[in-house]
Amino acid sequence: MKLITHNMLTSKCLKGVTTGYPLSIKATNVKVTEVDFNPEFITRIIPKLDWDVLWSAADSIGHSEGLPKTVEPKFEDDEEFLKKAHRVLLEIEVEEGHLTCPESGRQFPISKGIPNMLLTEAEVQ
Amino acid sequence: MSKRPEHLAPPELFYNEAEARKYTQNSRIIDIQGQMTERCVELLLLPEDAPCLLLDIGCGSGLSGTVLEENGHMWIGMDISPAMLDVALERETEGDLILADMGEGVPFRAGCFDGAVSVSALQWLFNADKKSHKPVKRLYTFFSTLYAALSRSARAVFQFYPENESQIELLTTQAMKAGFYGGVVIDYPNSAKAKKFFLVLMTGGSAPLPKALGTEDMNDNLEIKYARREATKNARGKPLKNTRAWLLEKKERRRKQGKETKPDTKYTGRKRSGRF
Numbered sequence: 001m002k003l004i005t006h007n008m009l010t011s012k013c014l015k016g017v018t019t020g021y022p023l024s025i026k027a028t029n030v031k032v033t034e035v036d037f038n039p040e041f042i043t044r045i046i047p048k049l050d051w052d053v054l055w056s057a058a059d060s061i062g063h064s065e066g067l068p069k070t071v072e073p074k075f076e077d078d079e080e081f082l083k084k085a086h087r088v089l090l091e092i093e094v095e096e097g098h099l100t101c102p103e104s105g106r107q108f109p110i111s112k113g114i115p116n117m118l119l120t121e122a123e124v125q
Numbered sequence: 126m127s128k129r130p131e132h133l134a135p136p137e138l139f140y141n142e143a144e145a146r147k148y149t150q151n152s153r154i155i156d157i158q159g160q161m162t163e164r165c166v167e168l169l170l171l172p173e174d175a176p177c178l179l180l181d182i183g184c185g186s187g188l189s190g191t192v193l194e195e196n197g198h199m200w201i202g203m204d205i206s207p208a209m210l211d212v213a214l215e216r217e218t219e220g221d222l223i224l225a226d227m228g229e230g231v232p233f234r235a236g237c238f239d240g241a242v243s244v245s246a247l248q249w250l251f252n253a254d255k256k257s258h259k260p261v262k263r264l265y266t267f268f269s270t271l272y273a274a275l276s277r278s279a280r281a282v283f284q285f286y287p288e289n290e291s292q293i294e295l296l297t298t299q300a301m302k303a304g305f306y307g308g309v310v311i312d313y314p315n316s317a318k319a320k321k322f323f324l325v326l327m328t329g330g331s332a333p334l335p336k337a338l339g340t341e342d343m344n345d346n347l348e349i350k351y352a353r354r355e356a357t358k359n360a361r362g363k364p365l366k367n368t369r370a371w372l373l374e375k376k377e378r379r380r381k382q383g384k385e386t387k388p389d390t391k392y393t394g395r396k397r398s399g400r401f
């Protein structure tokens with residue numbers, strides 16, 4: 001699971017949960033893979049992100065070093081910043097661990113980099 | 126007797142390790158899924174030349190995702206079959222994957238995707254694989270949560286295999302209830318082989334209208350429930366991408382622009398054998 005996915009993912013499909021966001025991360029294995037840098041994509045995606053959630057997620061898995069806590073108004077001209085955002089959004093991946101729903105405490109295991117969001121029959125809305 | 130996989134077993138069992146491998150290695154399947162995904166991307170009418178974030182619903186082993194990558198987009202895929210997702214991992218697709226059942230809802234926050242595609246997966250939602258499964262309810266849950274996860278003016282395009290008219294009715298009704306408008310586009314309706322169904326759903330707002338593929342006609346057609354494209358070559362818009370006709374037309378355009386272009390031969394637009 002890349003942090004871009006974590007920034008979008010919720011547990012709101014659980015019965016009784018309203019926002020289910022942000023999910024907290026417990027990682028036992030994190031890997032970093034190189035991904036081609038596409039400044040245009042990063043520039044387009046940043047306004048859609050919850051940056052605070054991204055920063056905290058990176059911090060919780062030990063990868064917040066050097067990552068700015070806020071997005072500057074003219075971020076699109078700051079290549080240095082876009083590269084940092086690129087790295088944290090696309091290159092850092094949680095391989096093993098779990099996510100926890102902030103409302104219900106329900107845990108979703110992450111295995112081989114894939115979060116298991118399947119619900120039981122009783123959990124479906 | 127029915128040969129539809131949906132009738133044989135639930136998707137997470139039907140797409141087991143052996144089937145996932147067989148499916149992903151079959152060159153005919155790779156071709157067809159690729160072509161249908163290209164068509165889905167066309168129908169999405171994404172802003173031109175902008176790398177987008179797309180959701181691939183029932184992404185399987187990533188055959189559809191590969192085409193999204195080739196078109197310059199980043200994707201997140203959801204699928205119910207762990208075996209299919211394992212093959213996607215092996216293939217090192219660029220998309221990120223989650224294991225999820227679309228009938229339980231789309232677990233993403235509001236407005237995050239620029240568009241969604243789904244290739245050959247939607248028909249599985251007509252199944253009731255568990256006692257608790259009610260297809261109508263699952264369809265509605267799916268469409269309403271999908272609607273929420275799309276950004277304003279984004280579209281969702283599904284290539285799917287309906288069994289009968291009433292399934293198409295049910296799909297469109299549930300999608301409209303969830304807030305979408307749109308309809309079913311049928312490519313090559315008169316050809317048994319090439320006939321393909323695409324459910325095109327729009328969230329409203331003003332969609333950017335690209336120059337591609339006889340858009341004027343298509344938008345008219347989308348207003349009616351069963352939009353049809355002519356099967357006759359060139360009757361409307363461009364020929365289907367990556368076909369010989371498409372290539373020839375592209376080369377002709379290049380020549381007119383005075384660009385260097387290889388002459389047309391009987392090999393133009395043929396598949397390479399892969400052995401040189």
Ligand SMILES: C[S@@+](CC[C@H](N)C(=O)[O-])C[C@H]1O[C@@H](n2cnc3c(N)ncnc32)[C@H](O)[C@@H]1O
Pocket residue numbers: 136137140158182183184185186187188189203204205206209225226227228243244245246249250
């Ligand atoms: C024919 S495959 C297509 C895979 C991929 N889109 C492609 O073009 O190659 C259909 C996929 O839909 C998935 N599927 C079926 N029902 C599903 C559901 N309820 N939720 C998520 N995925 C589902 C299956 O597991 C399978 O991987």
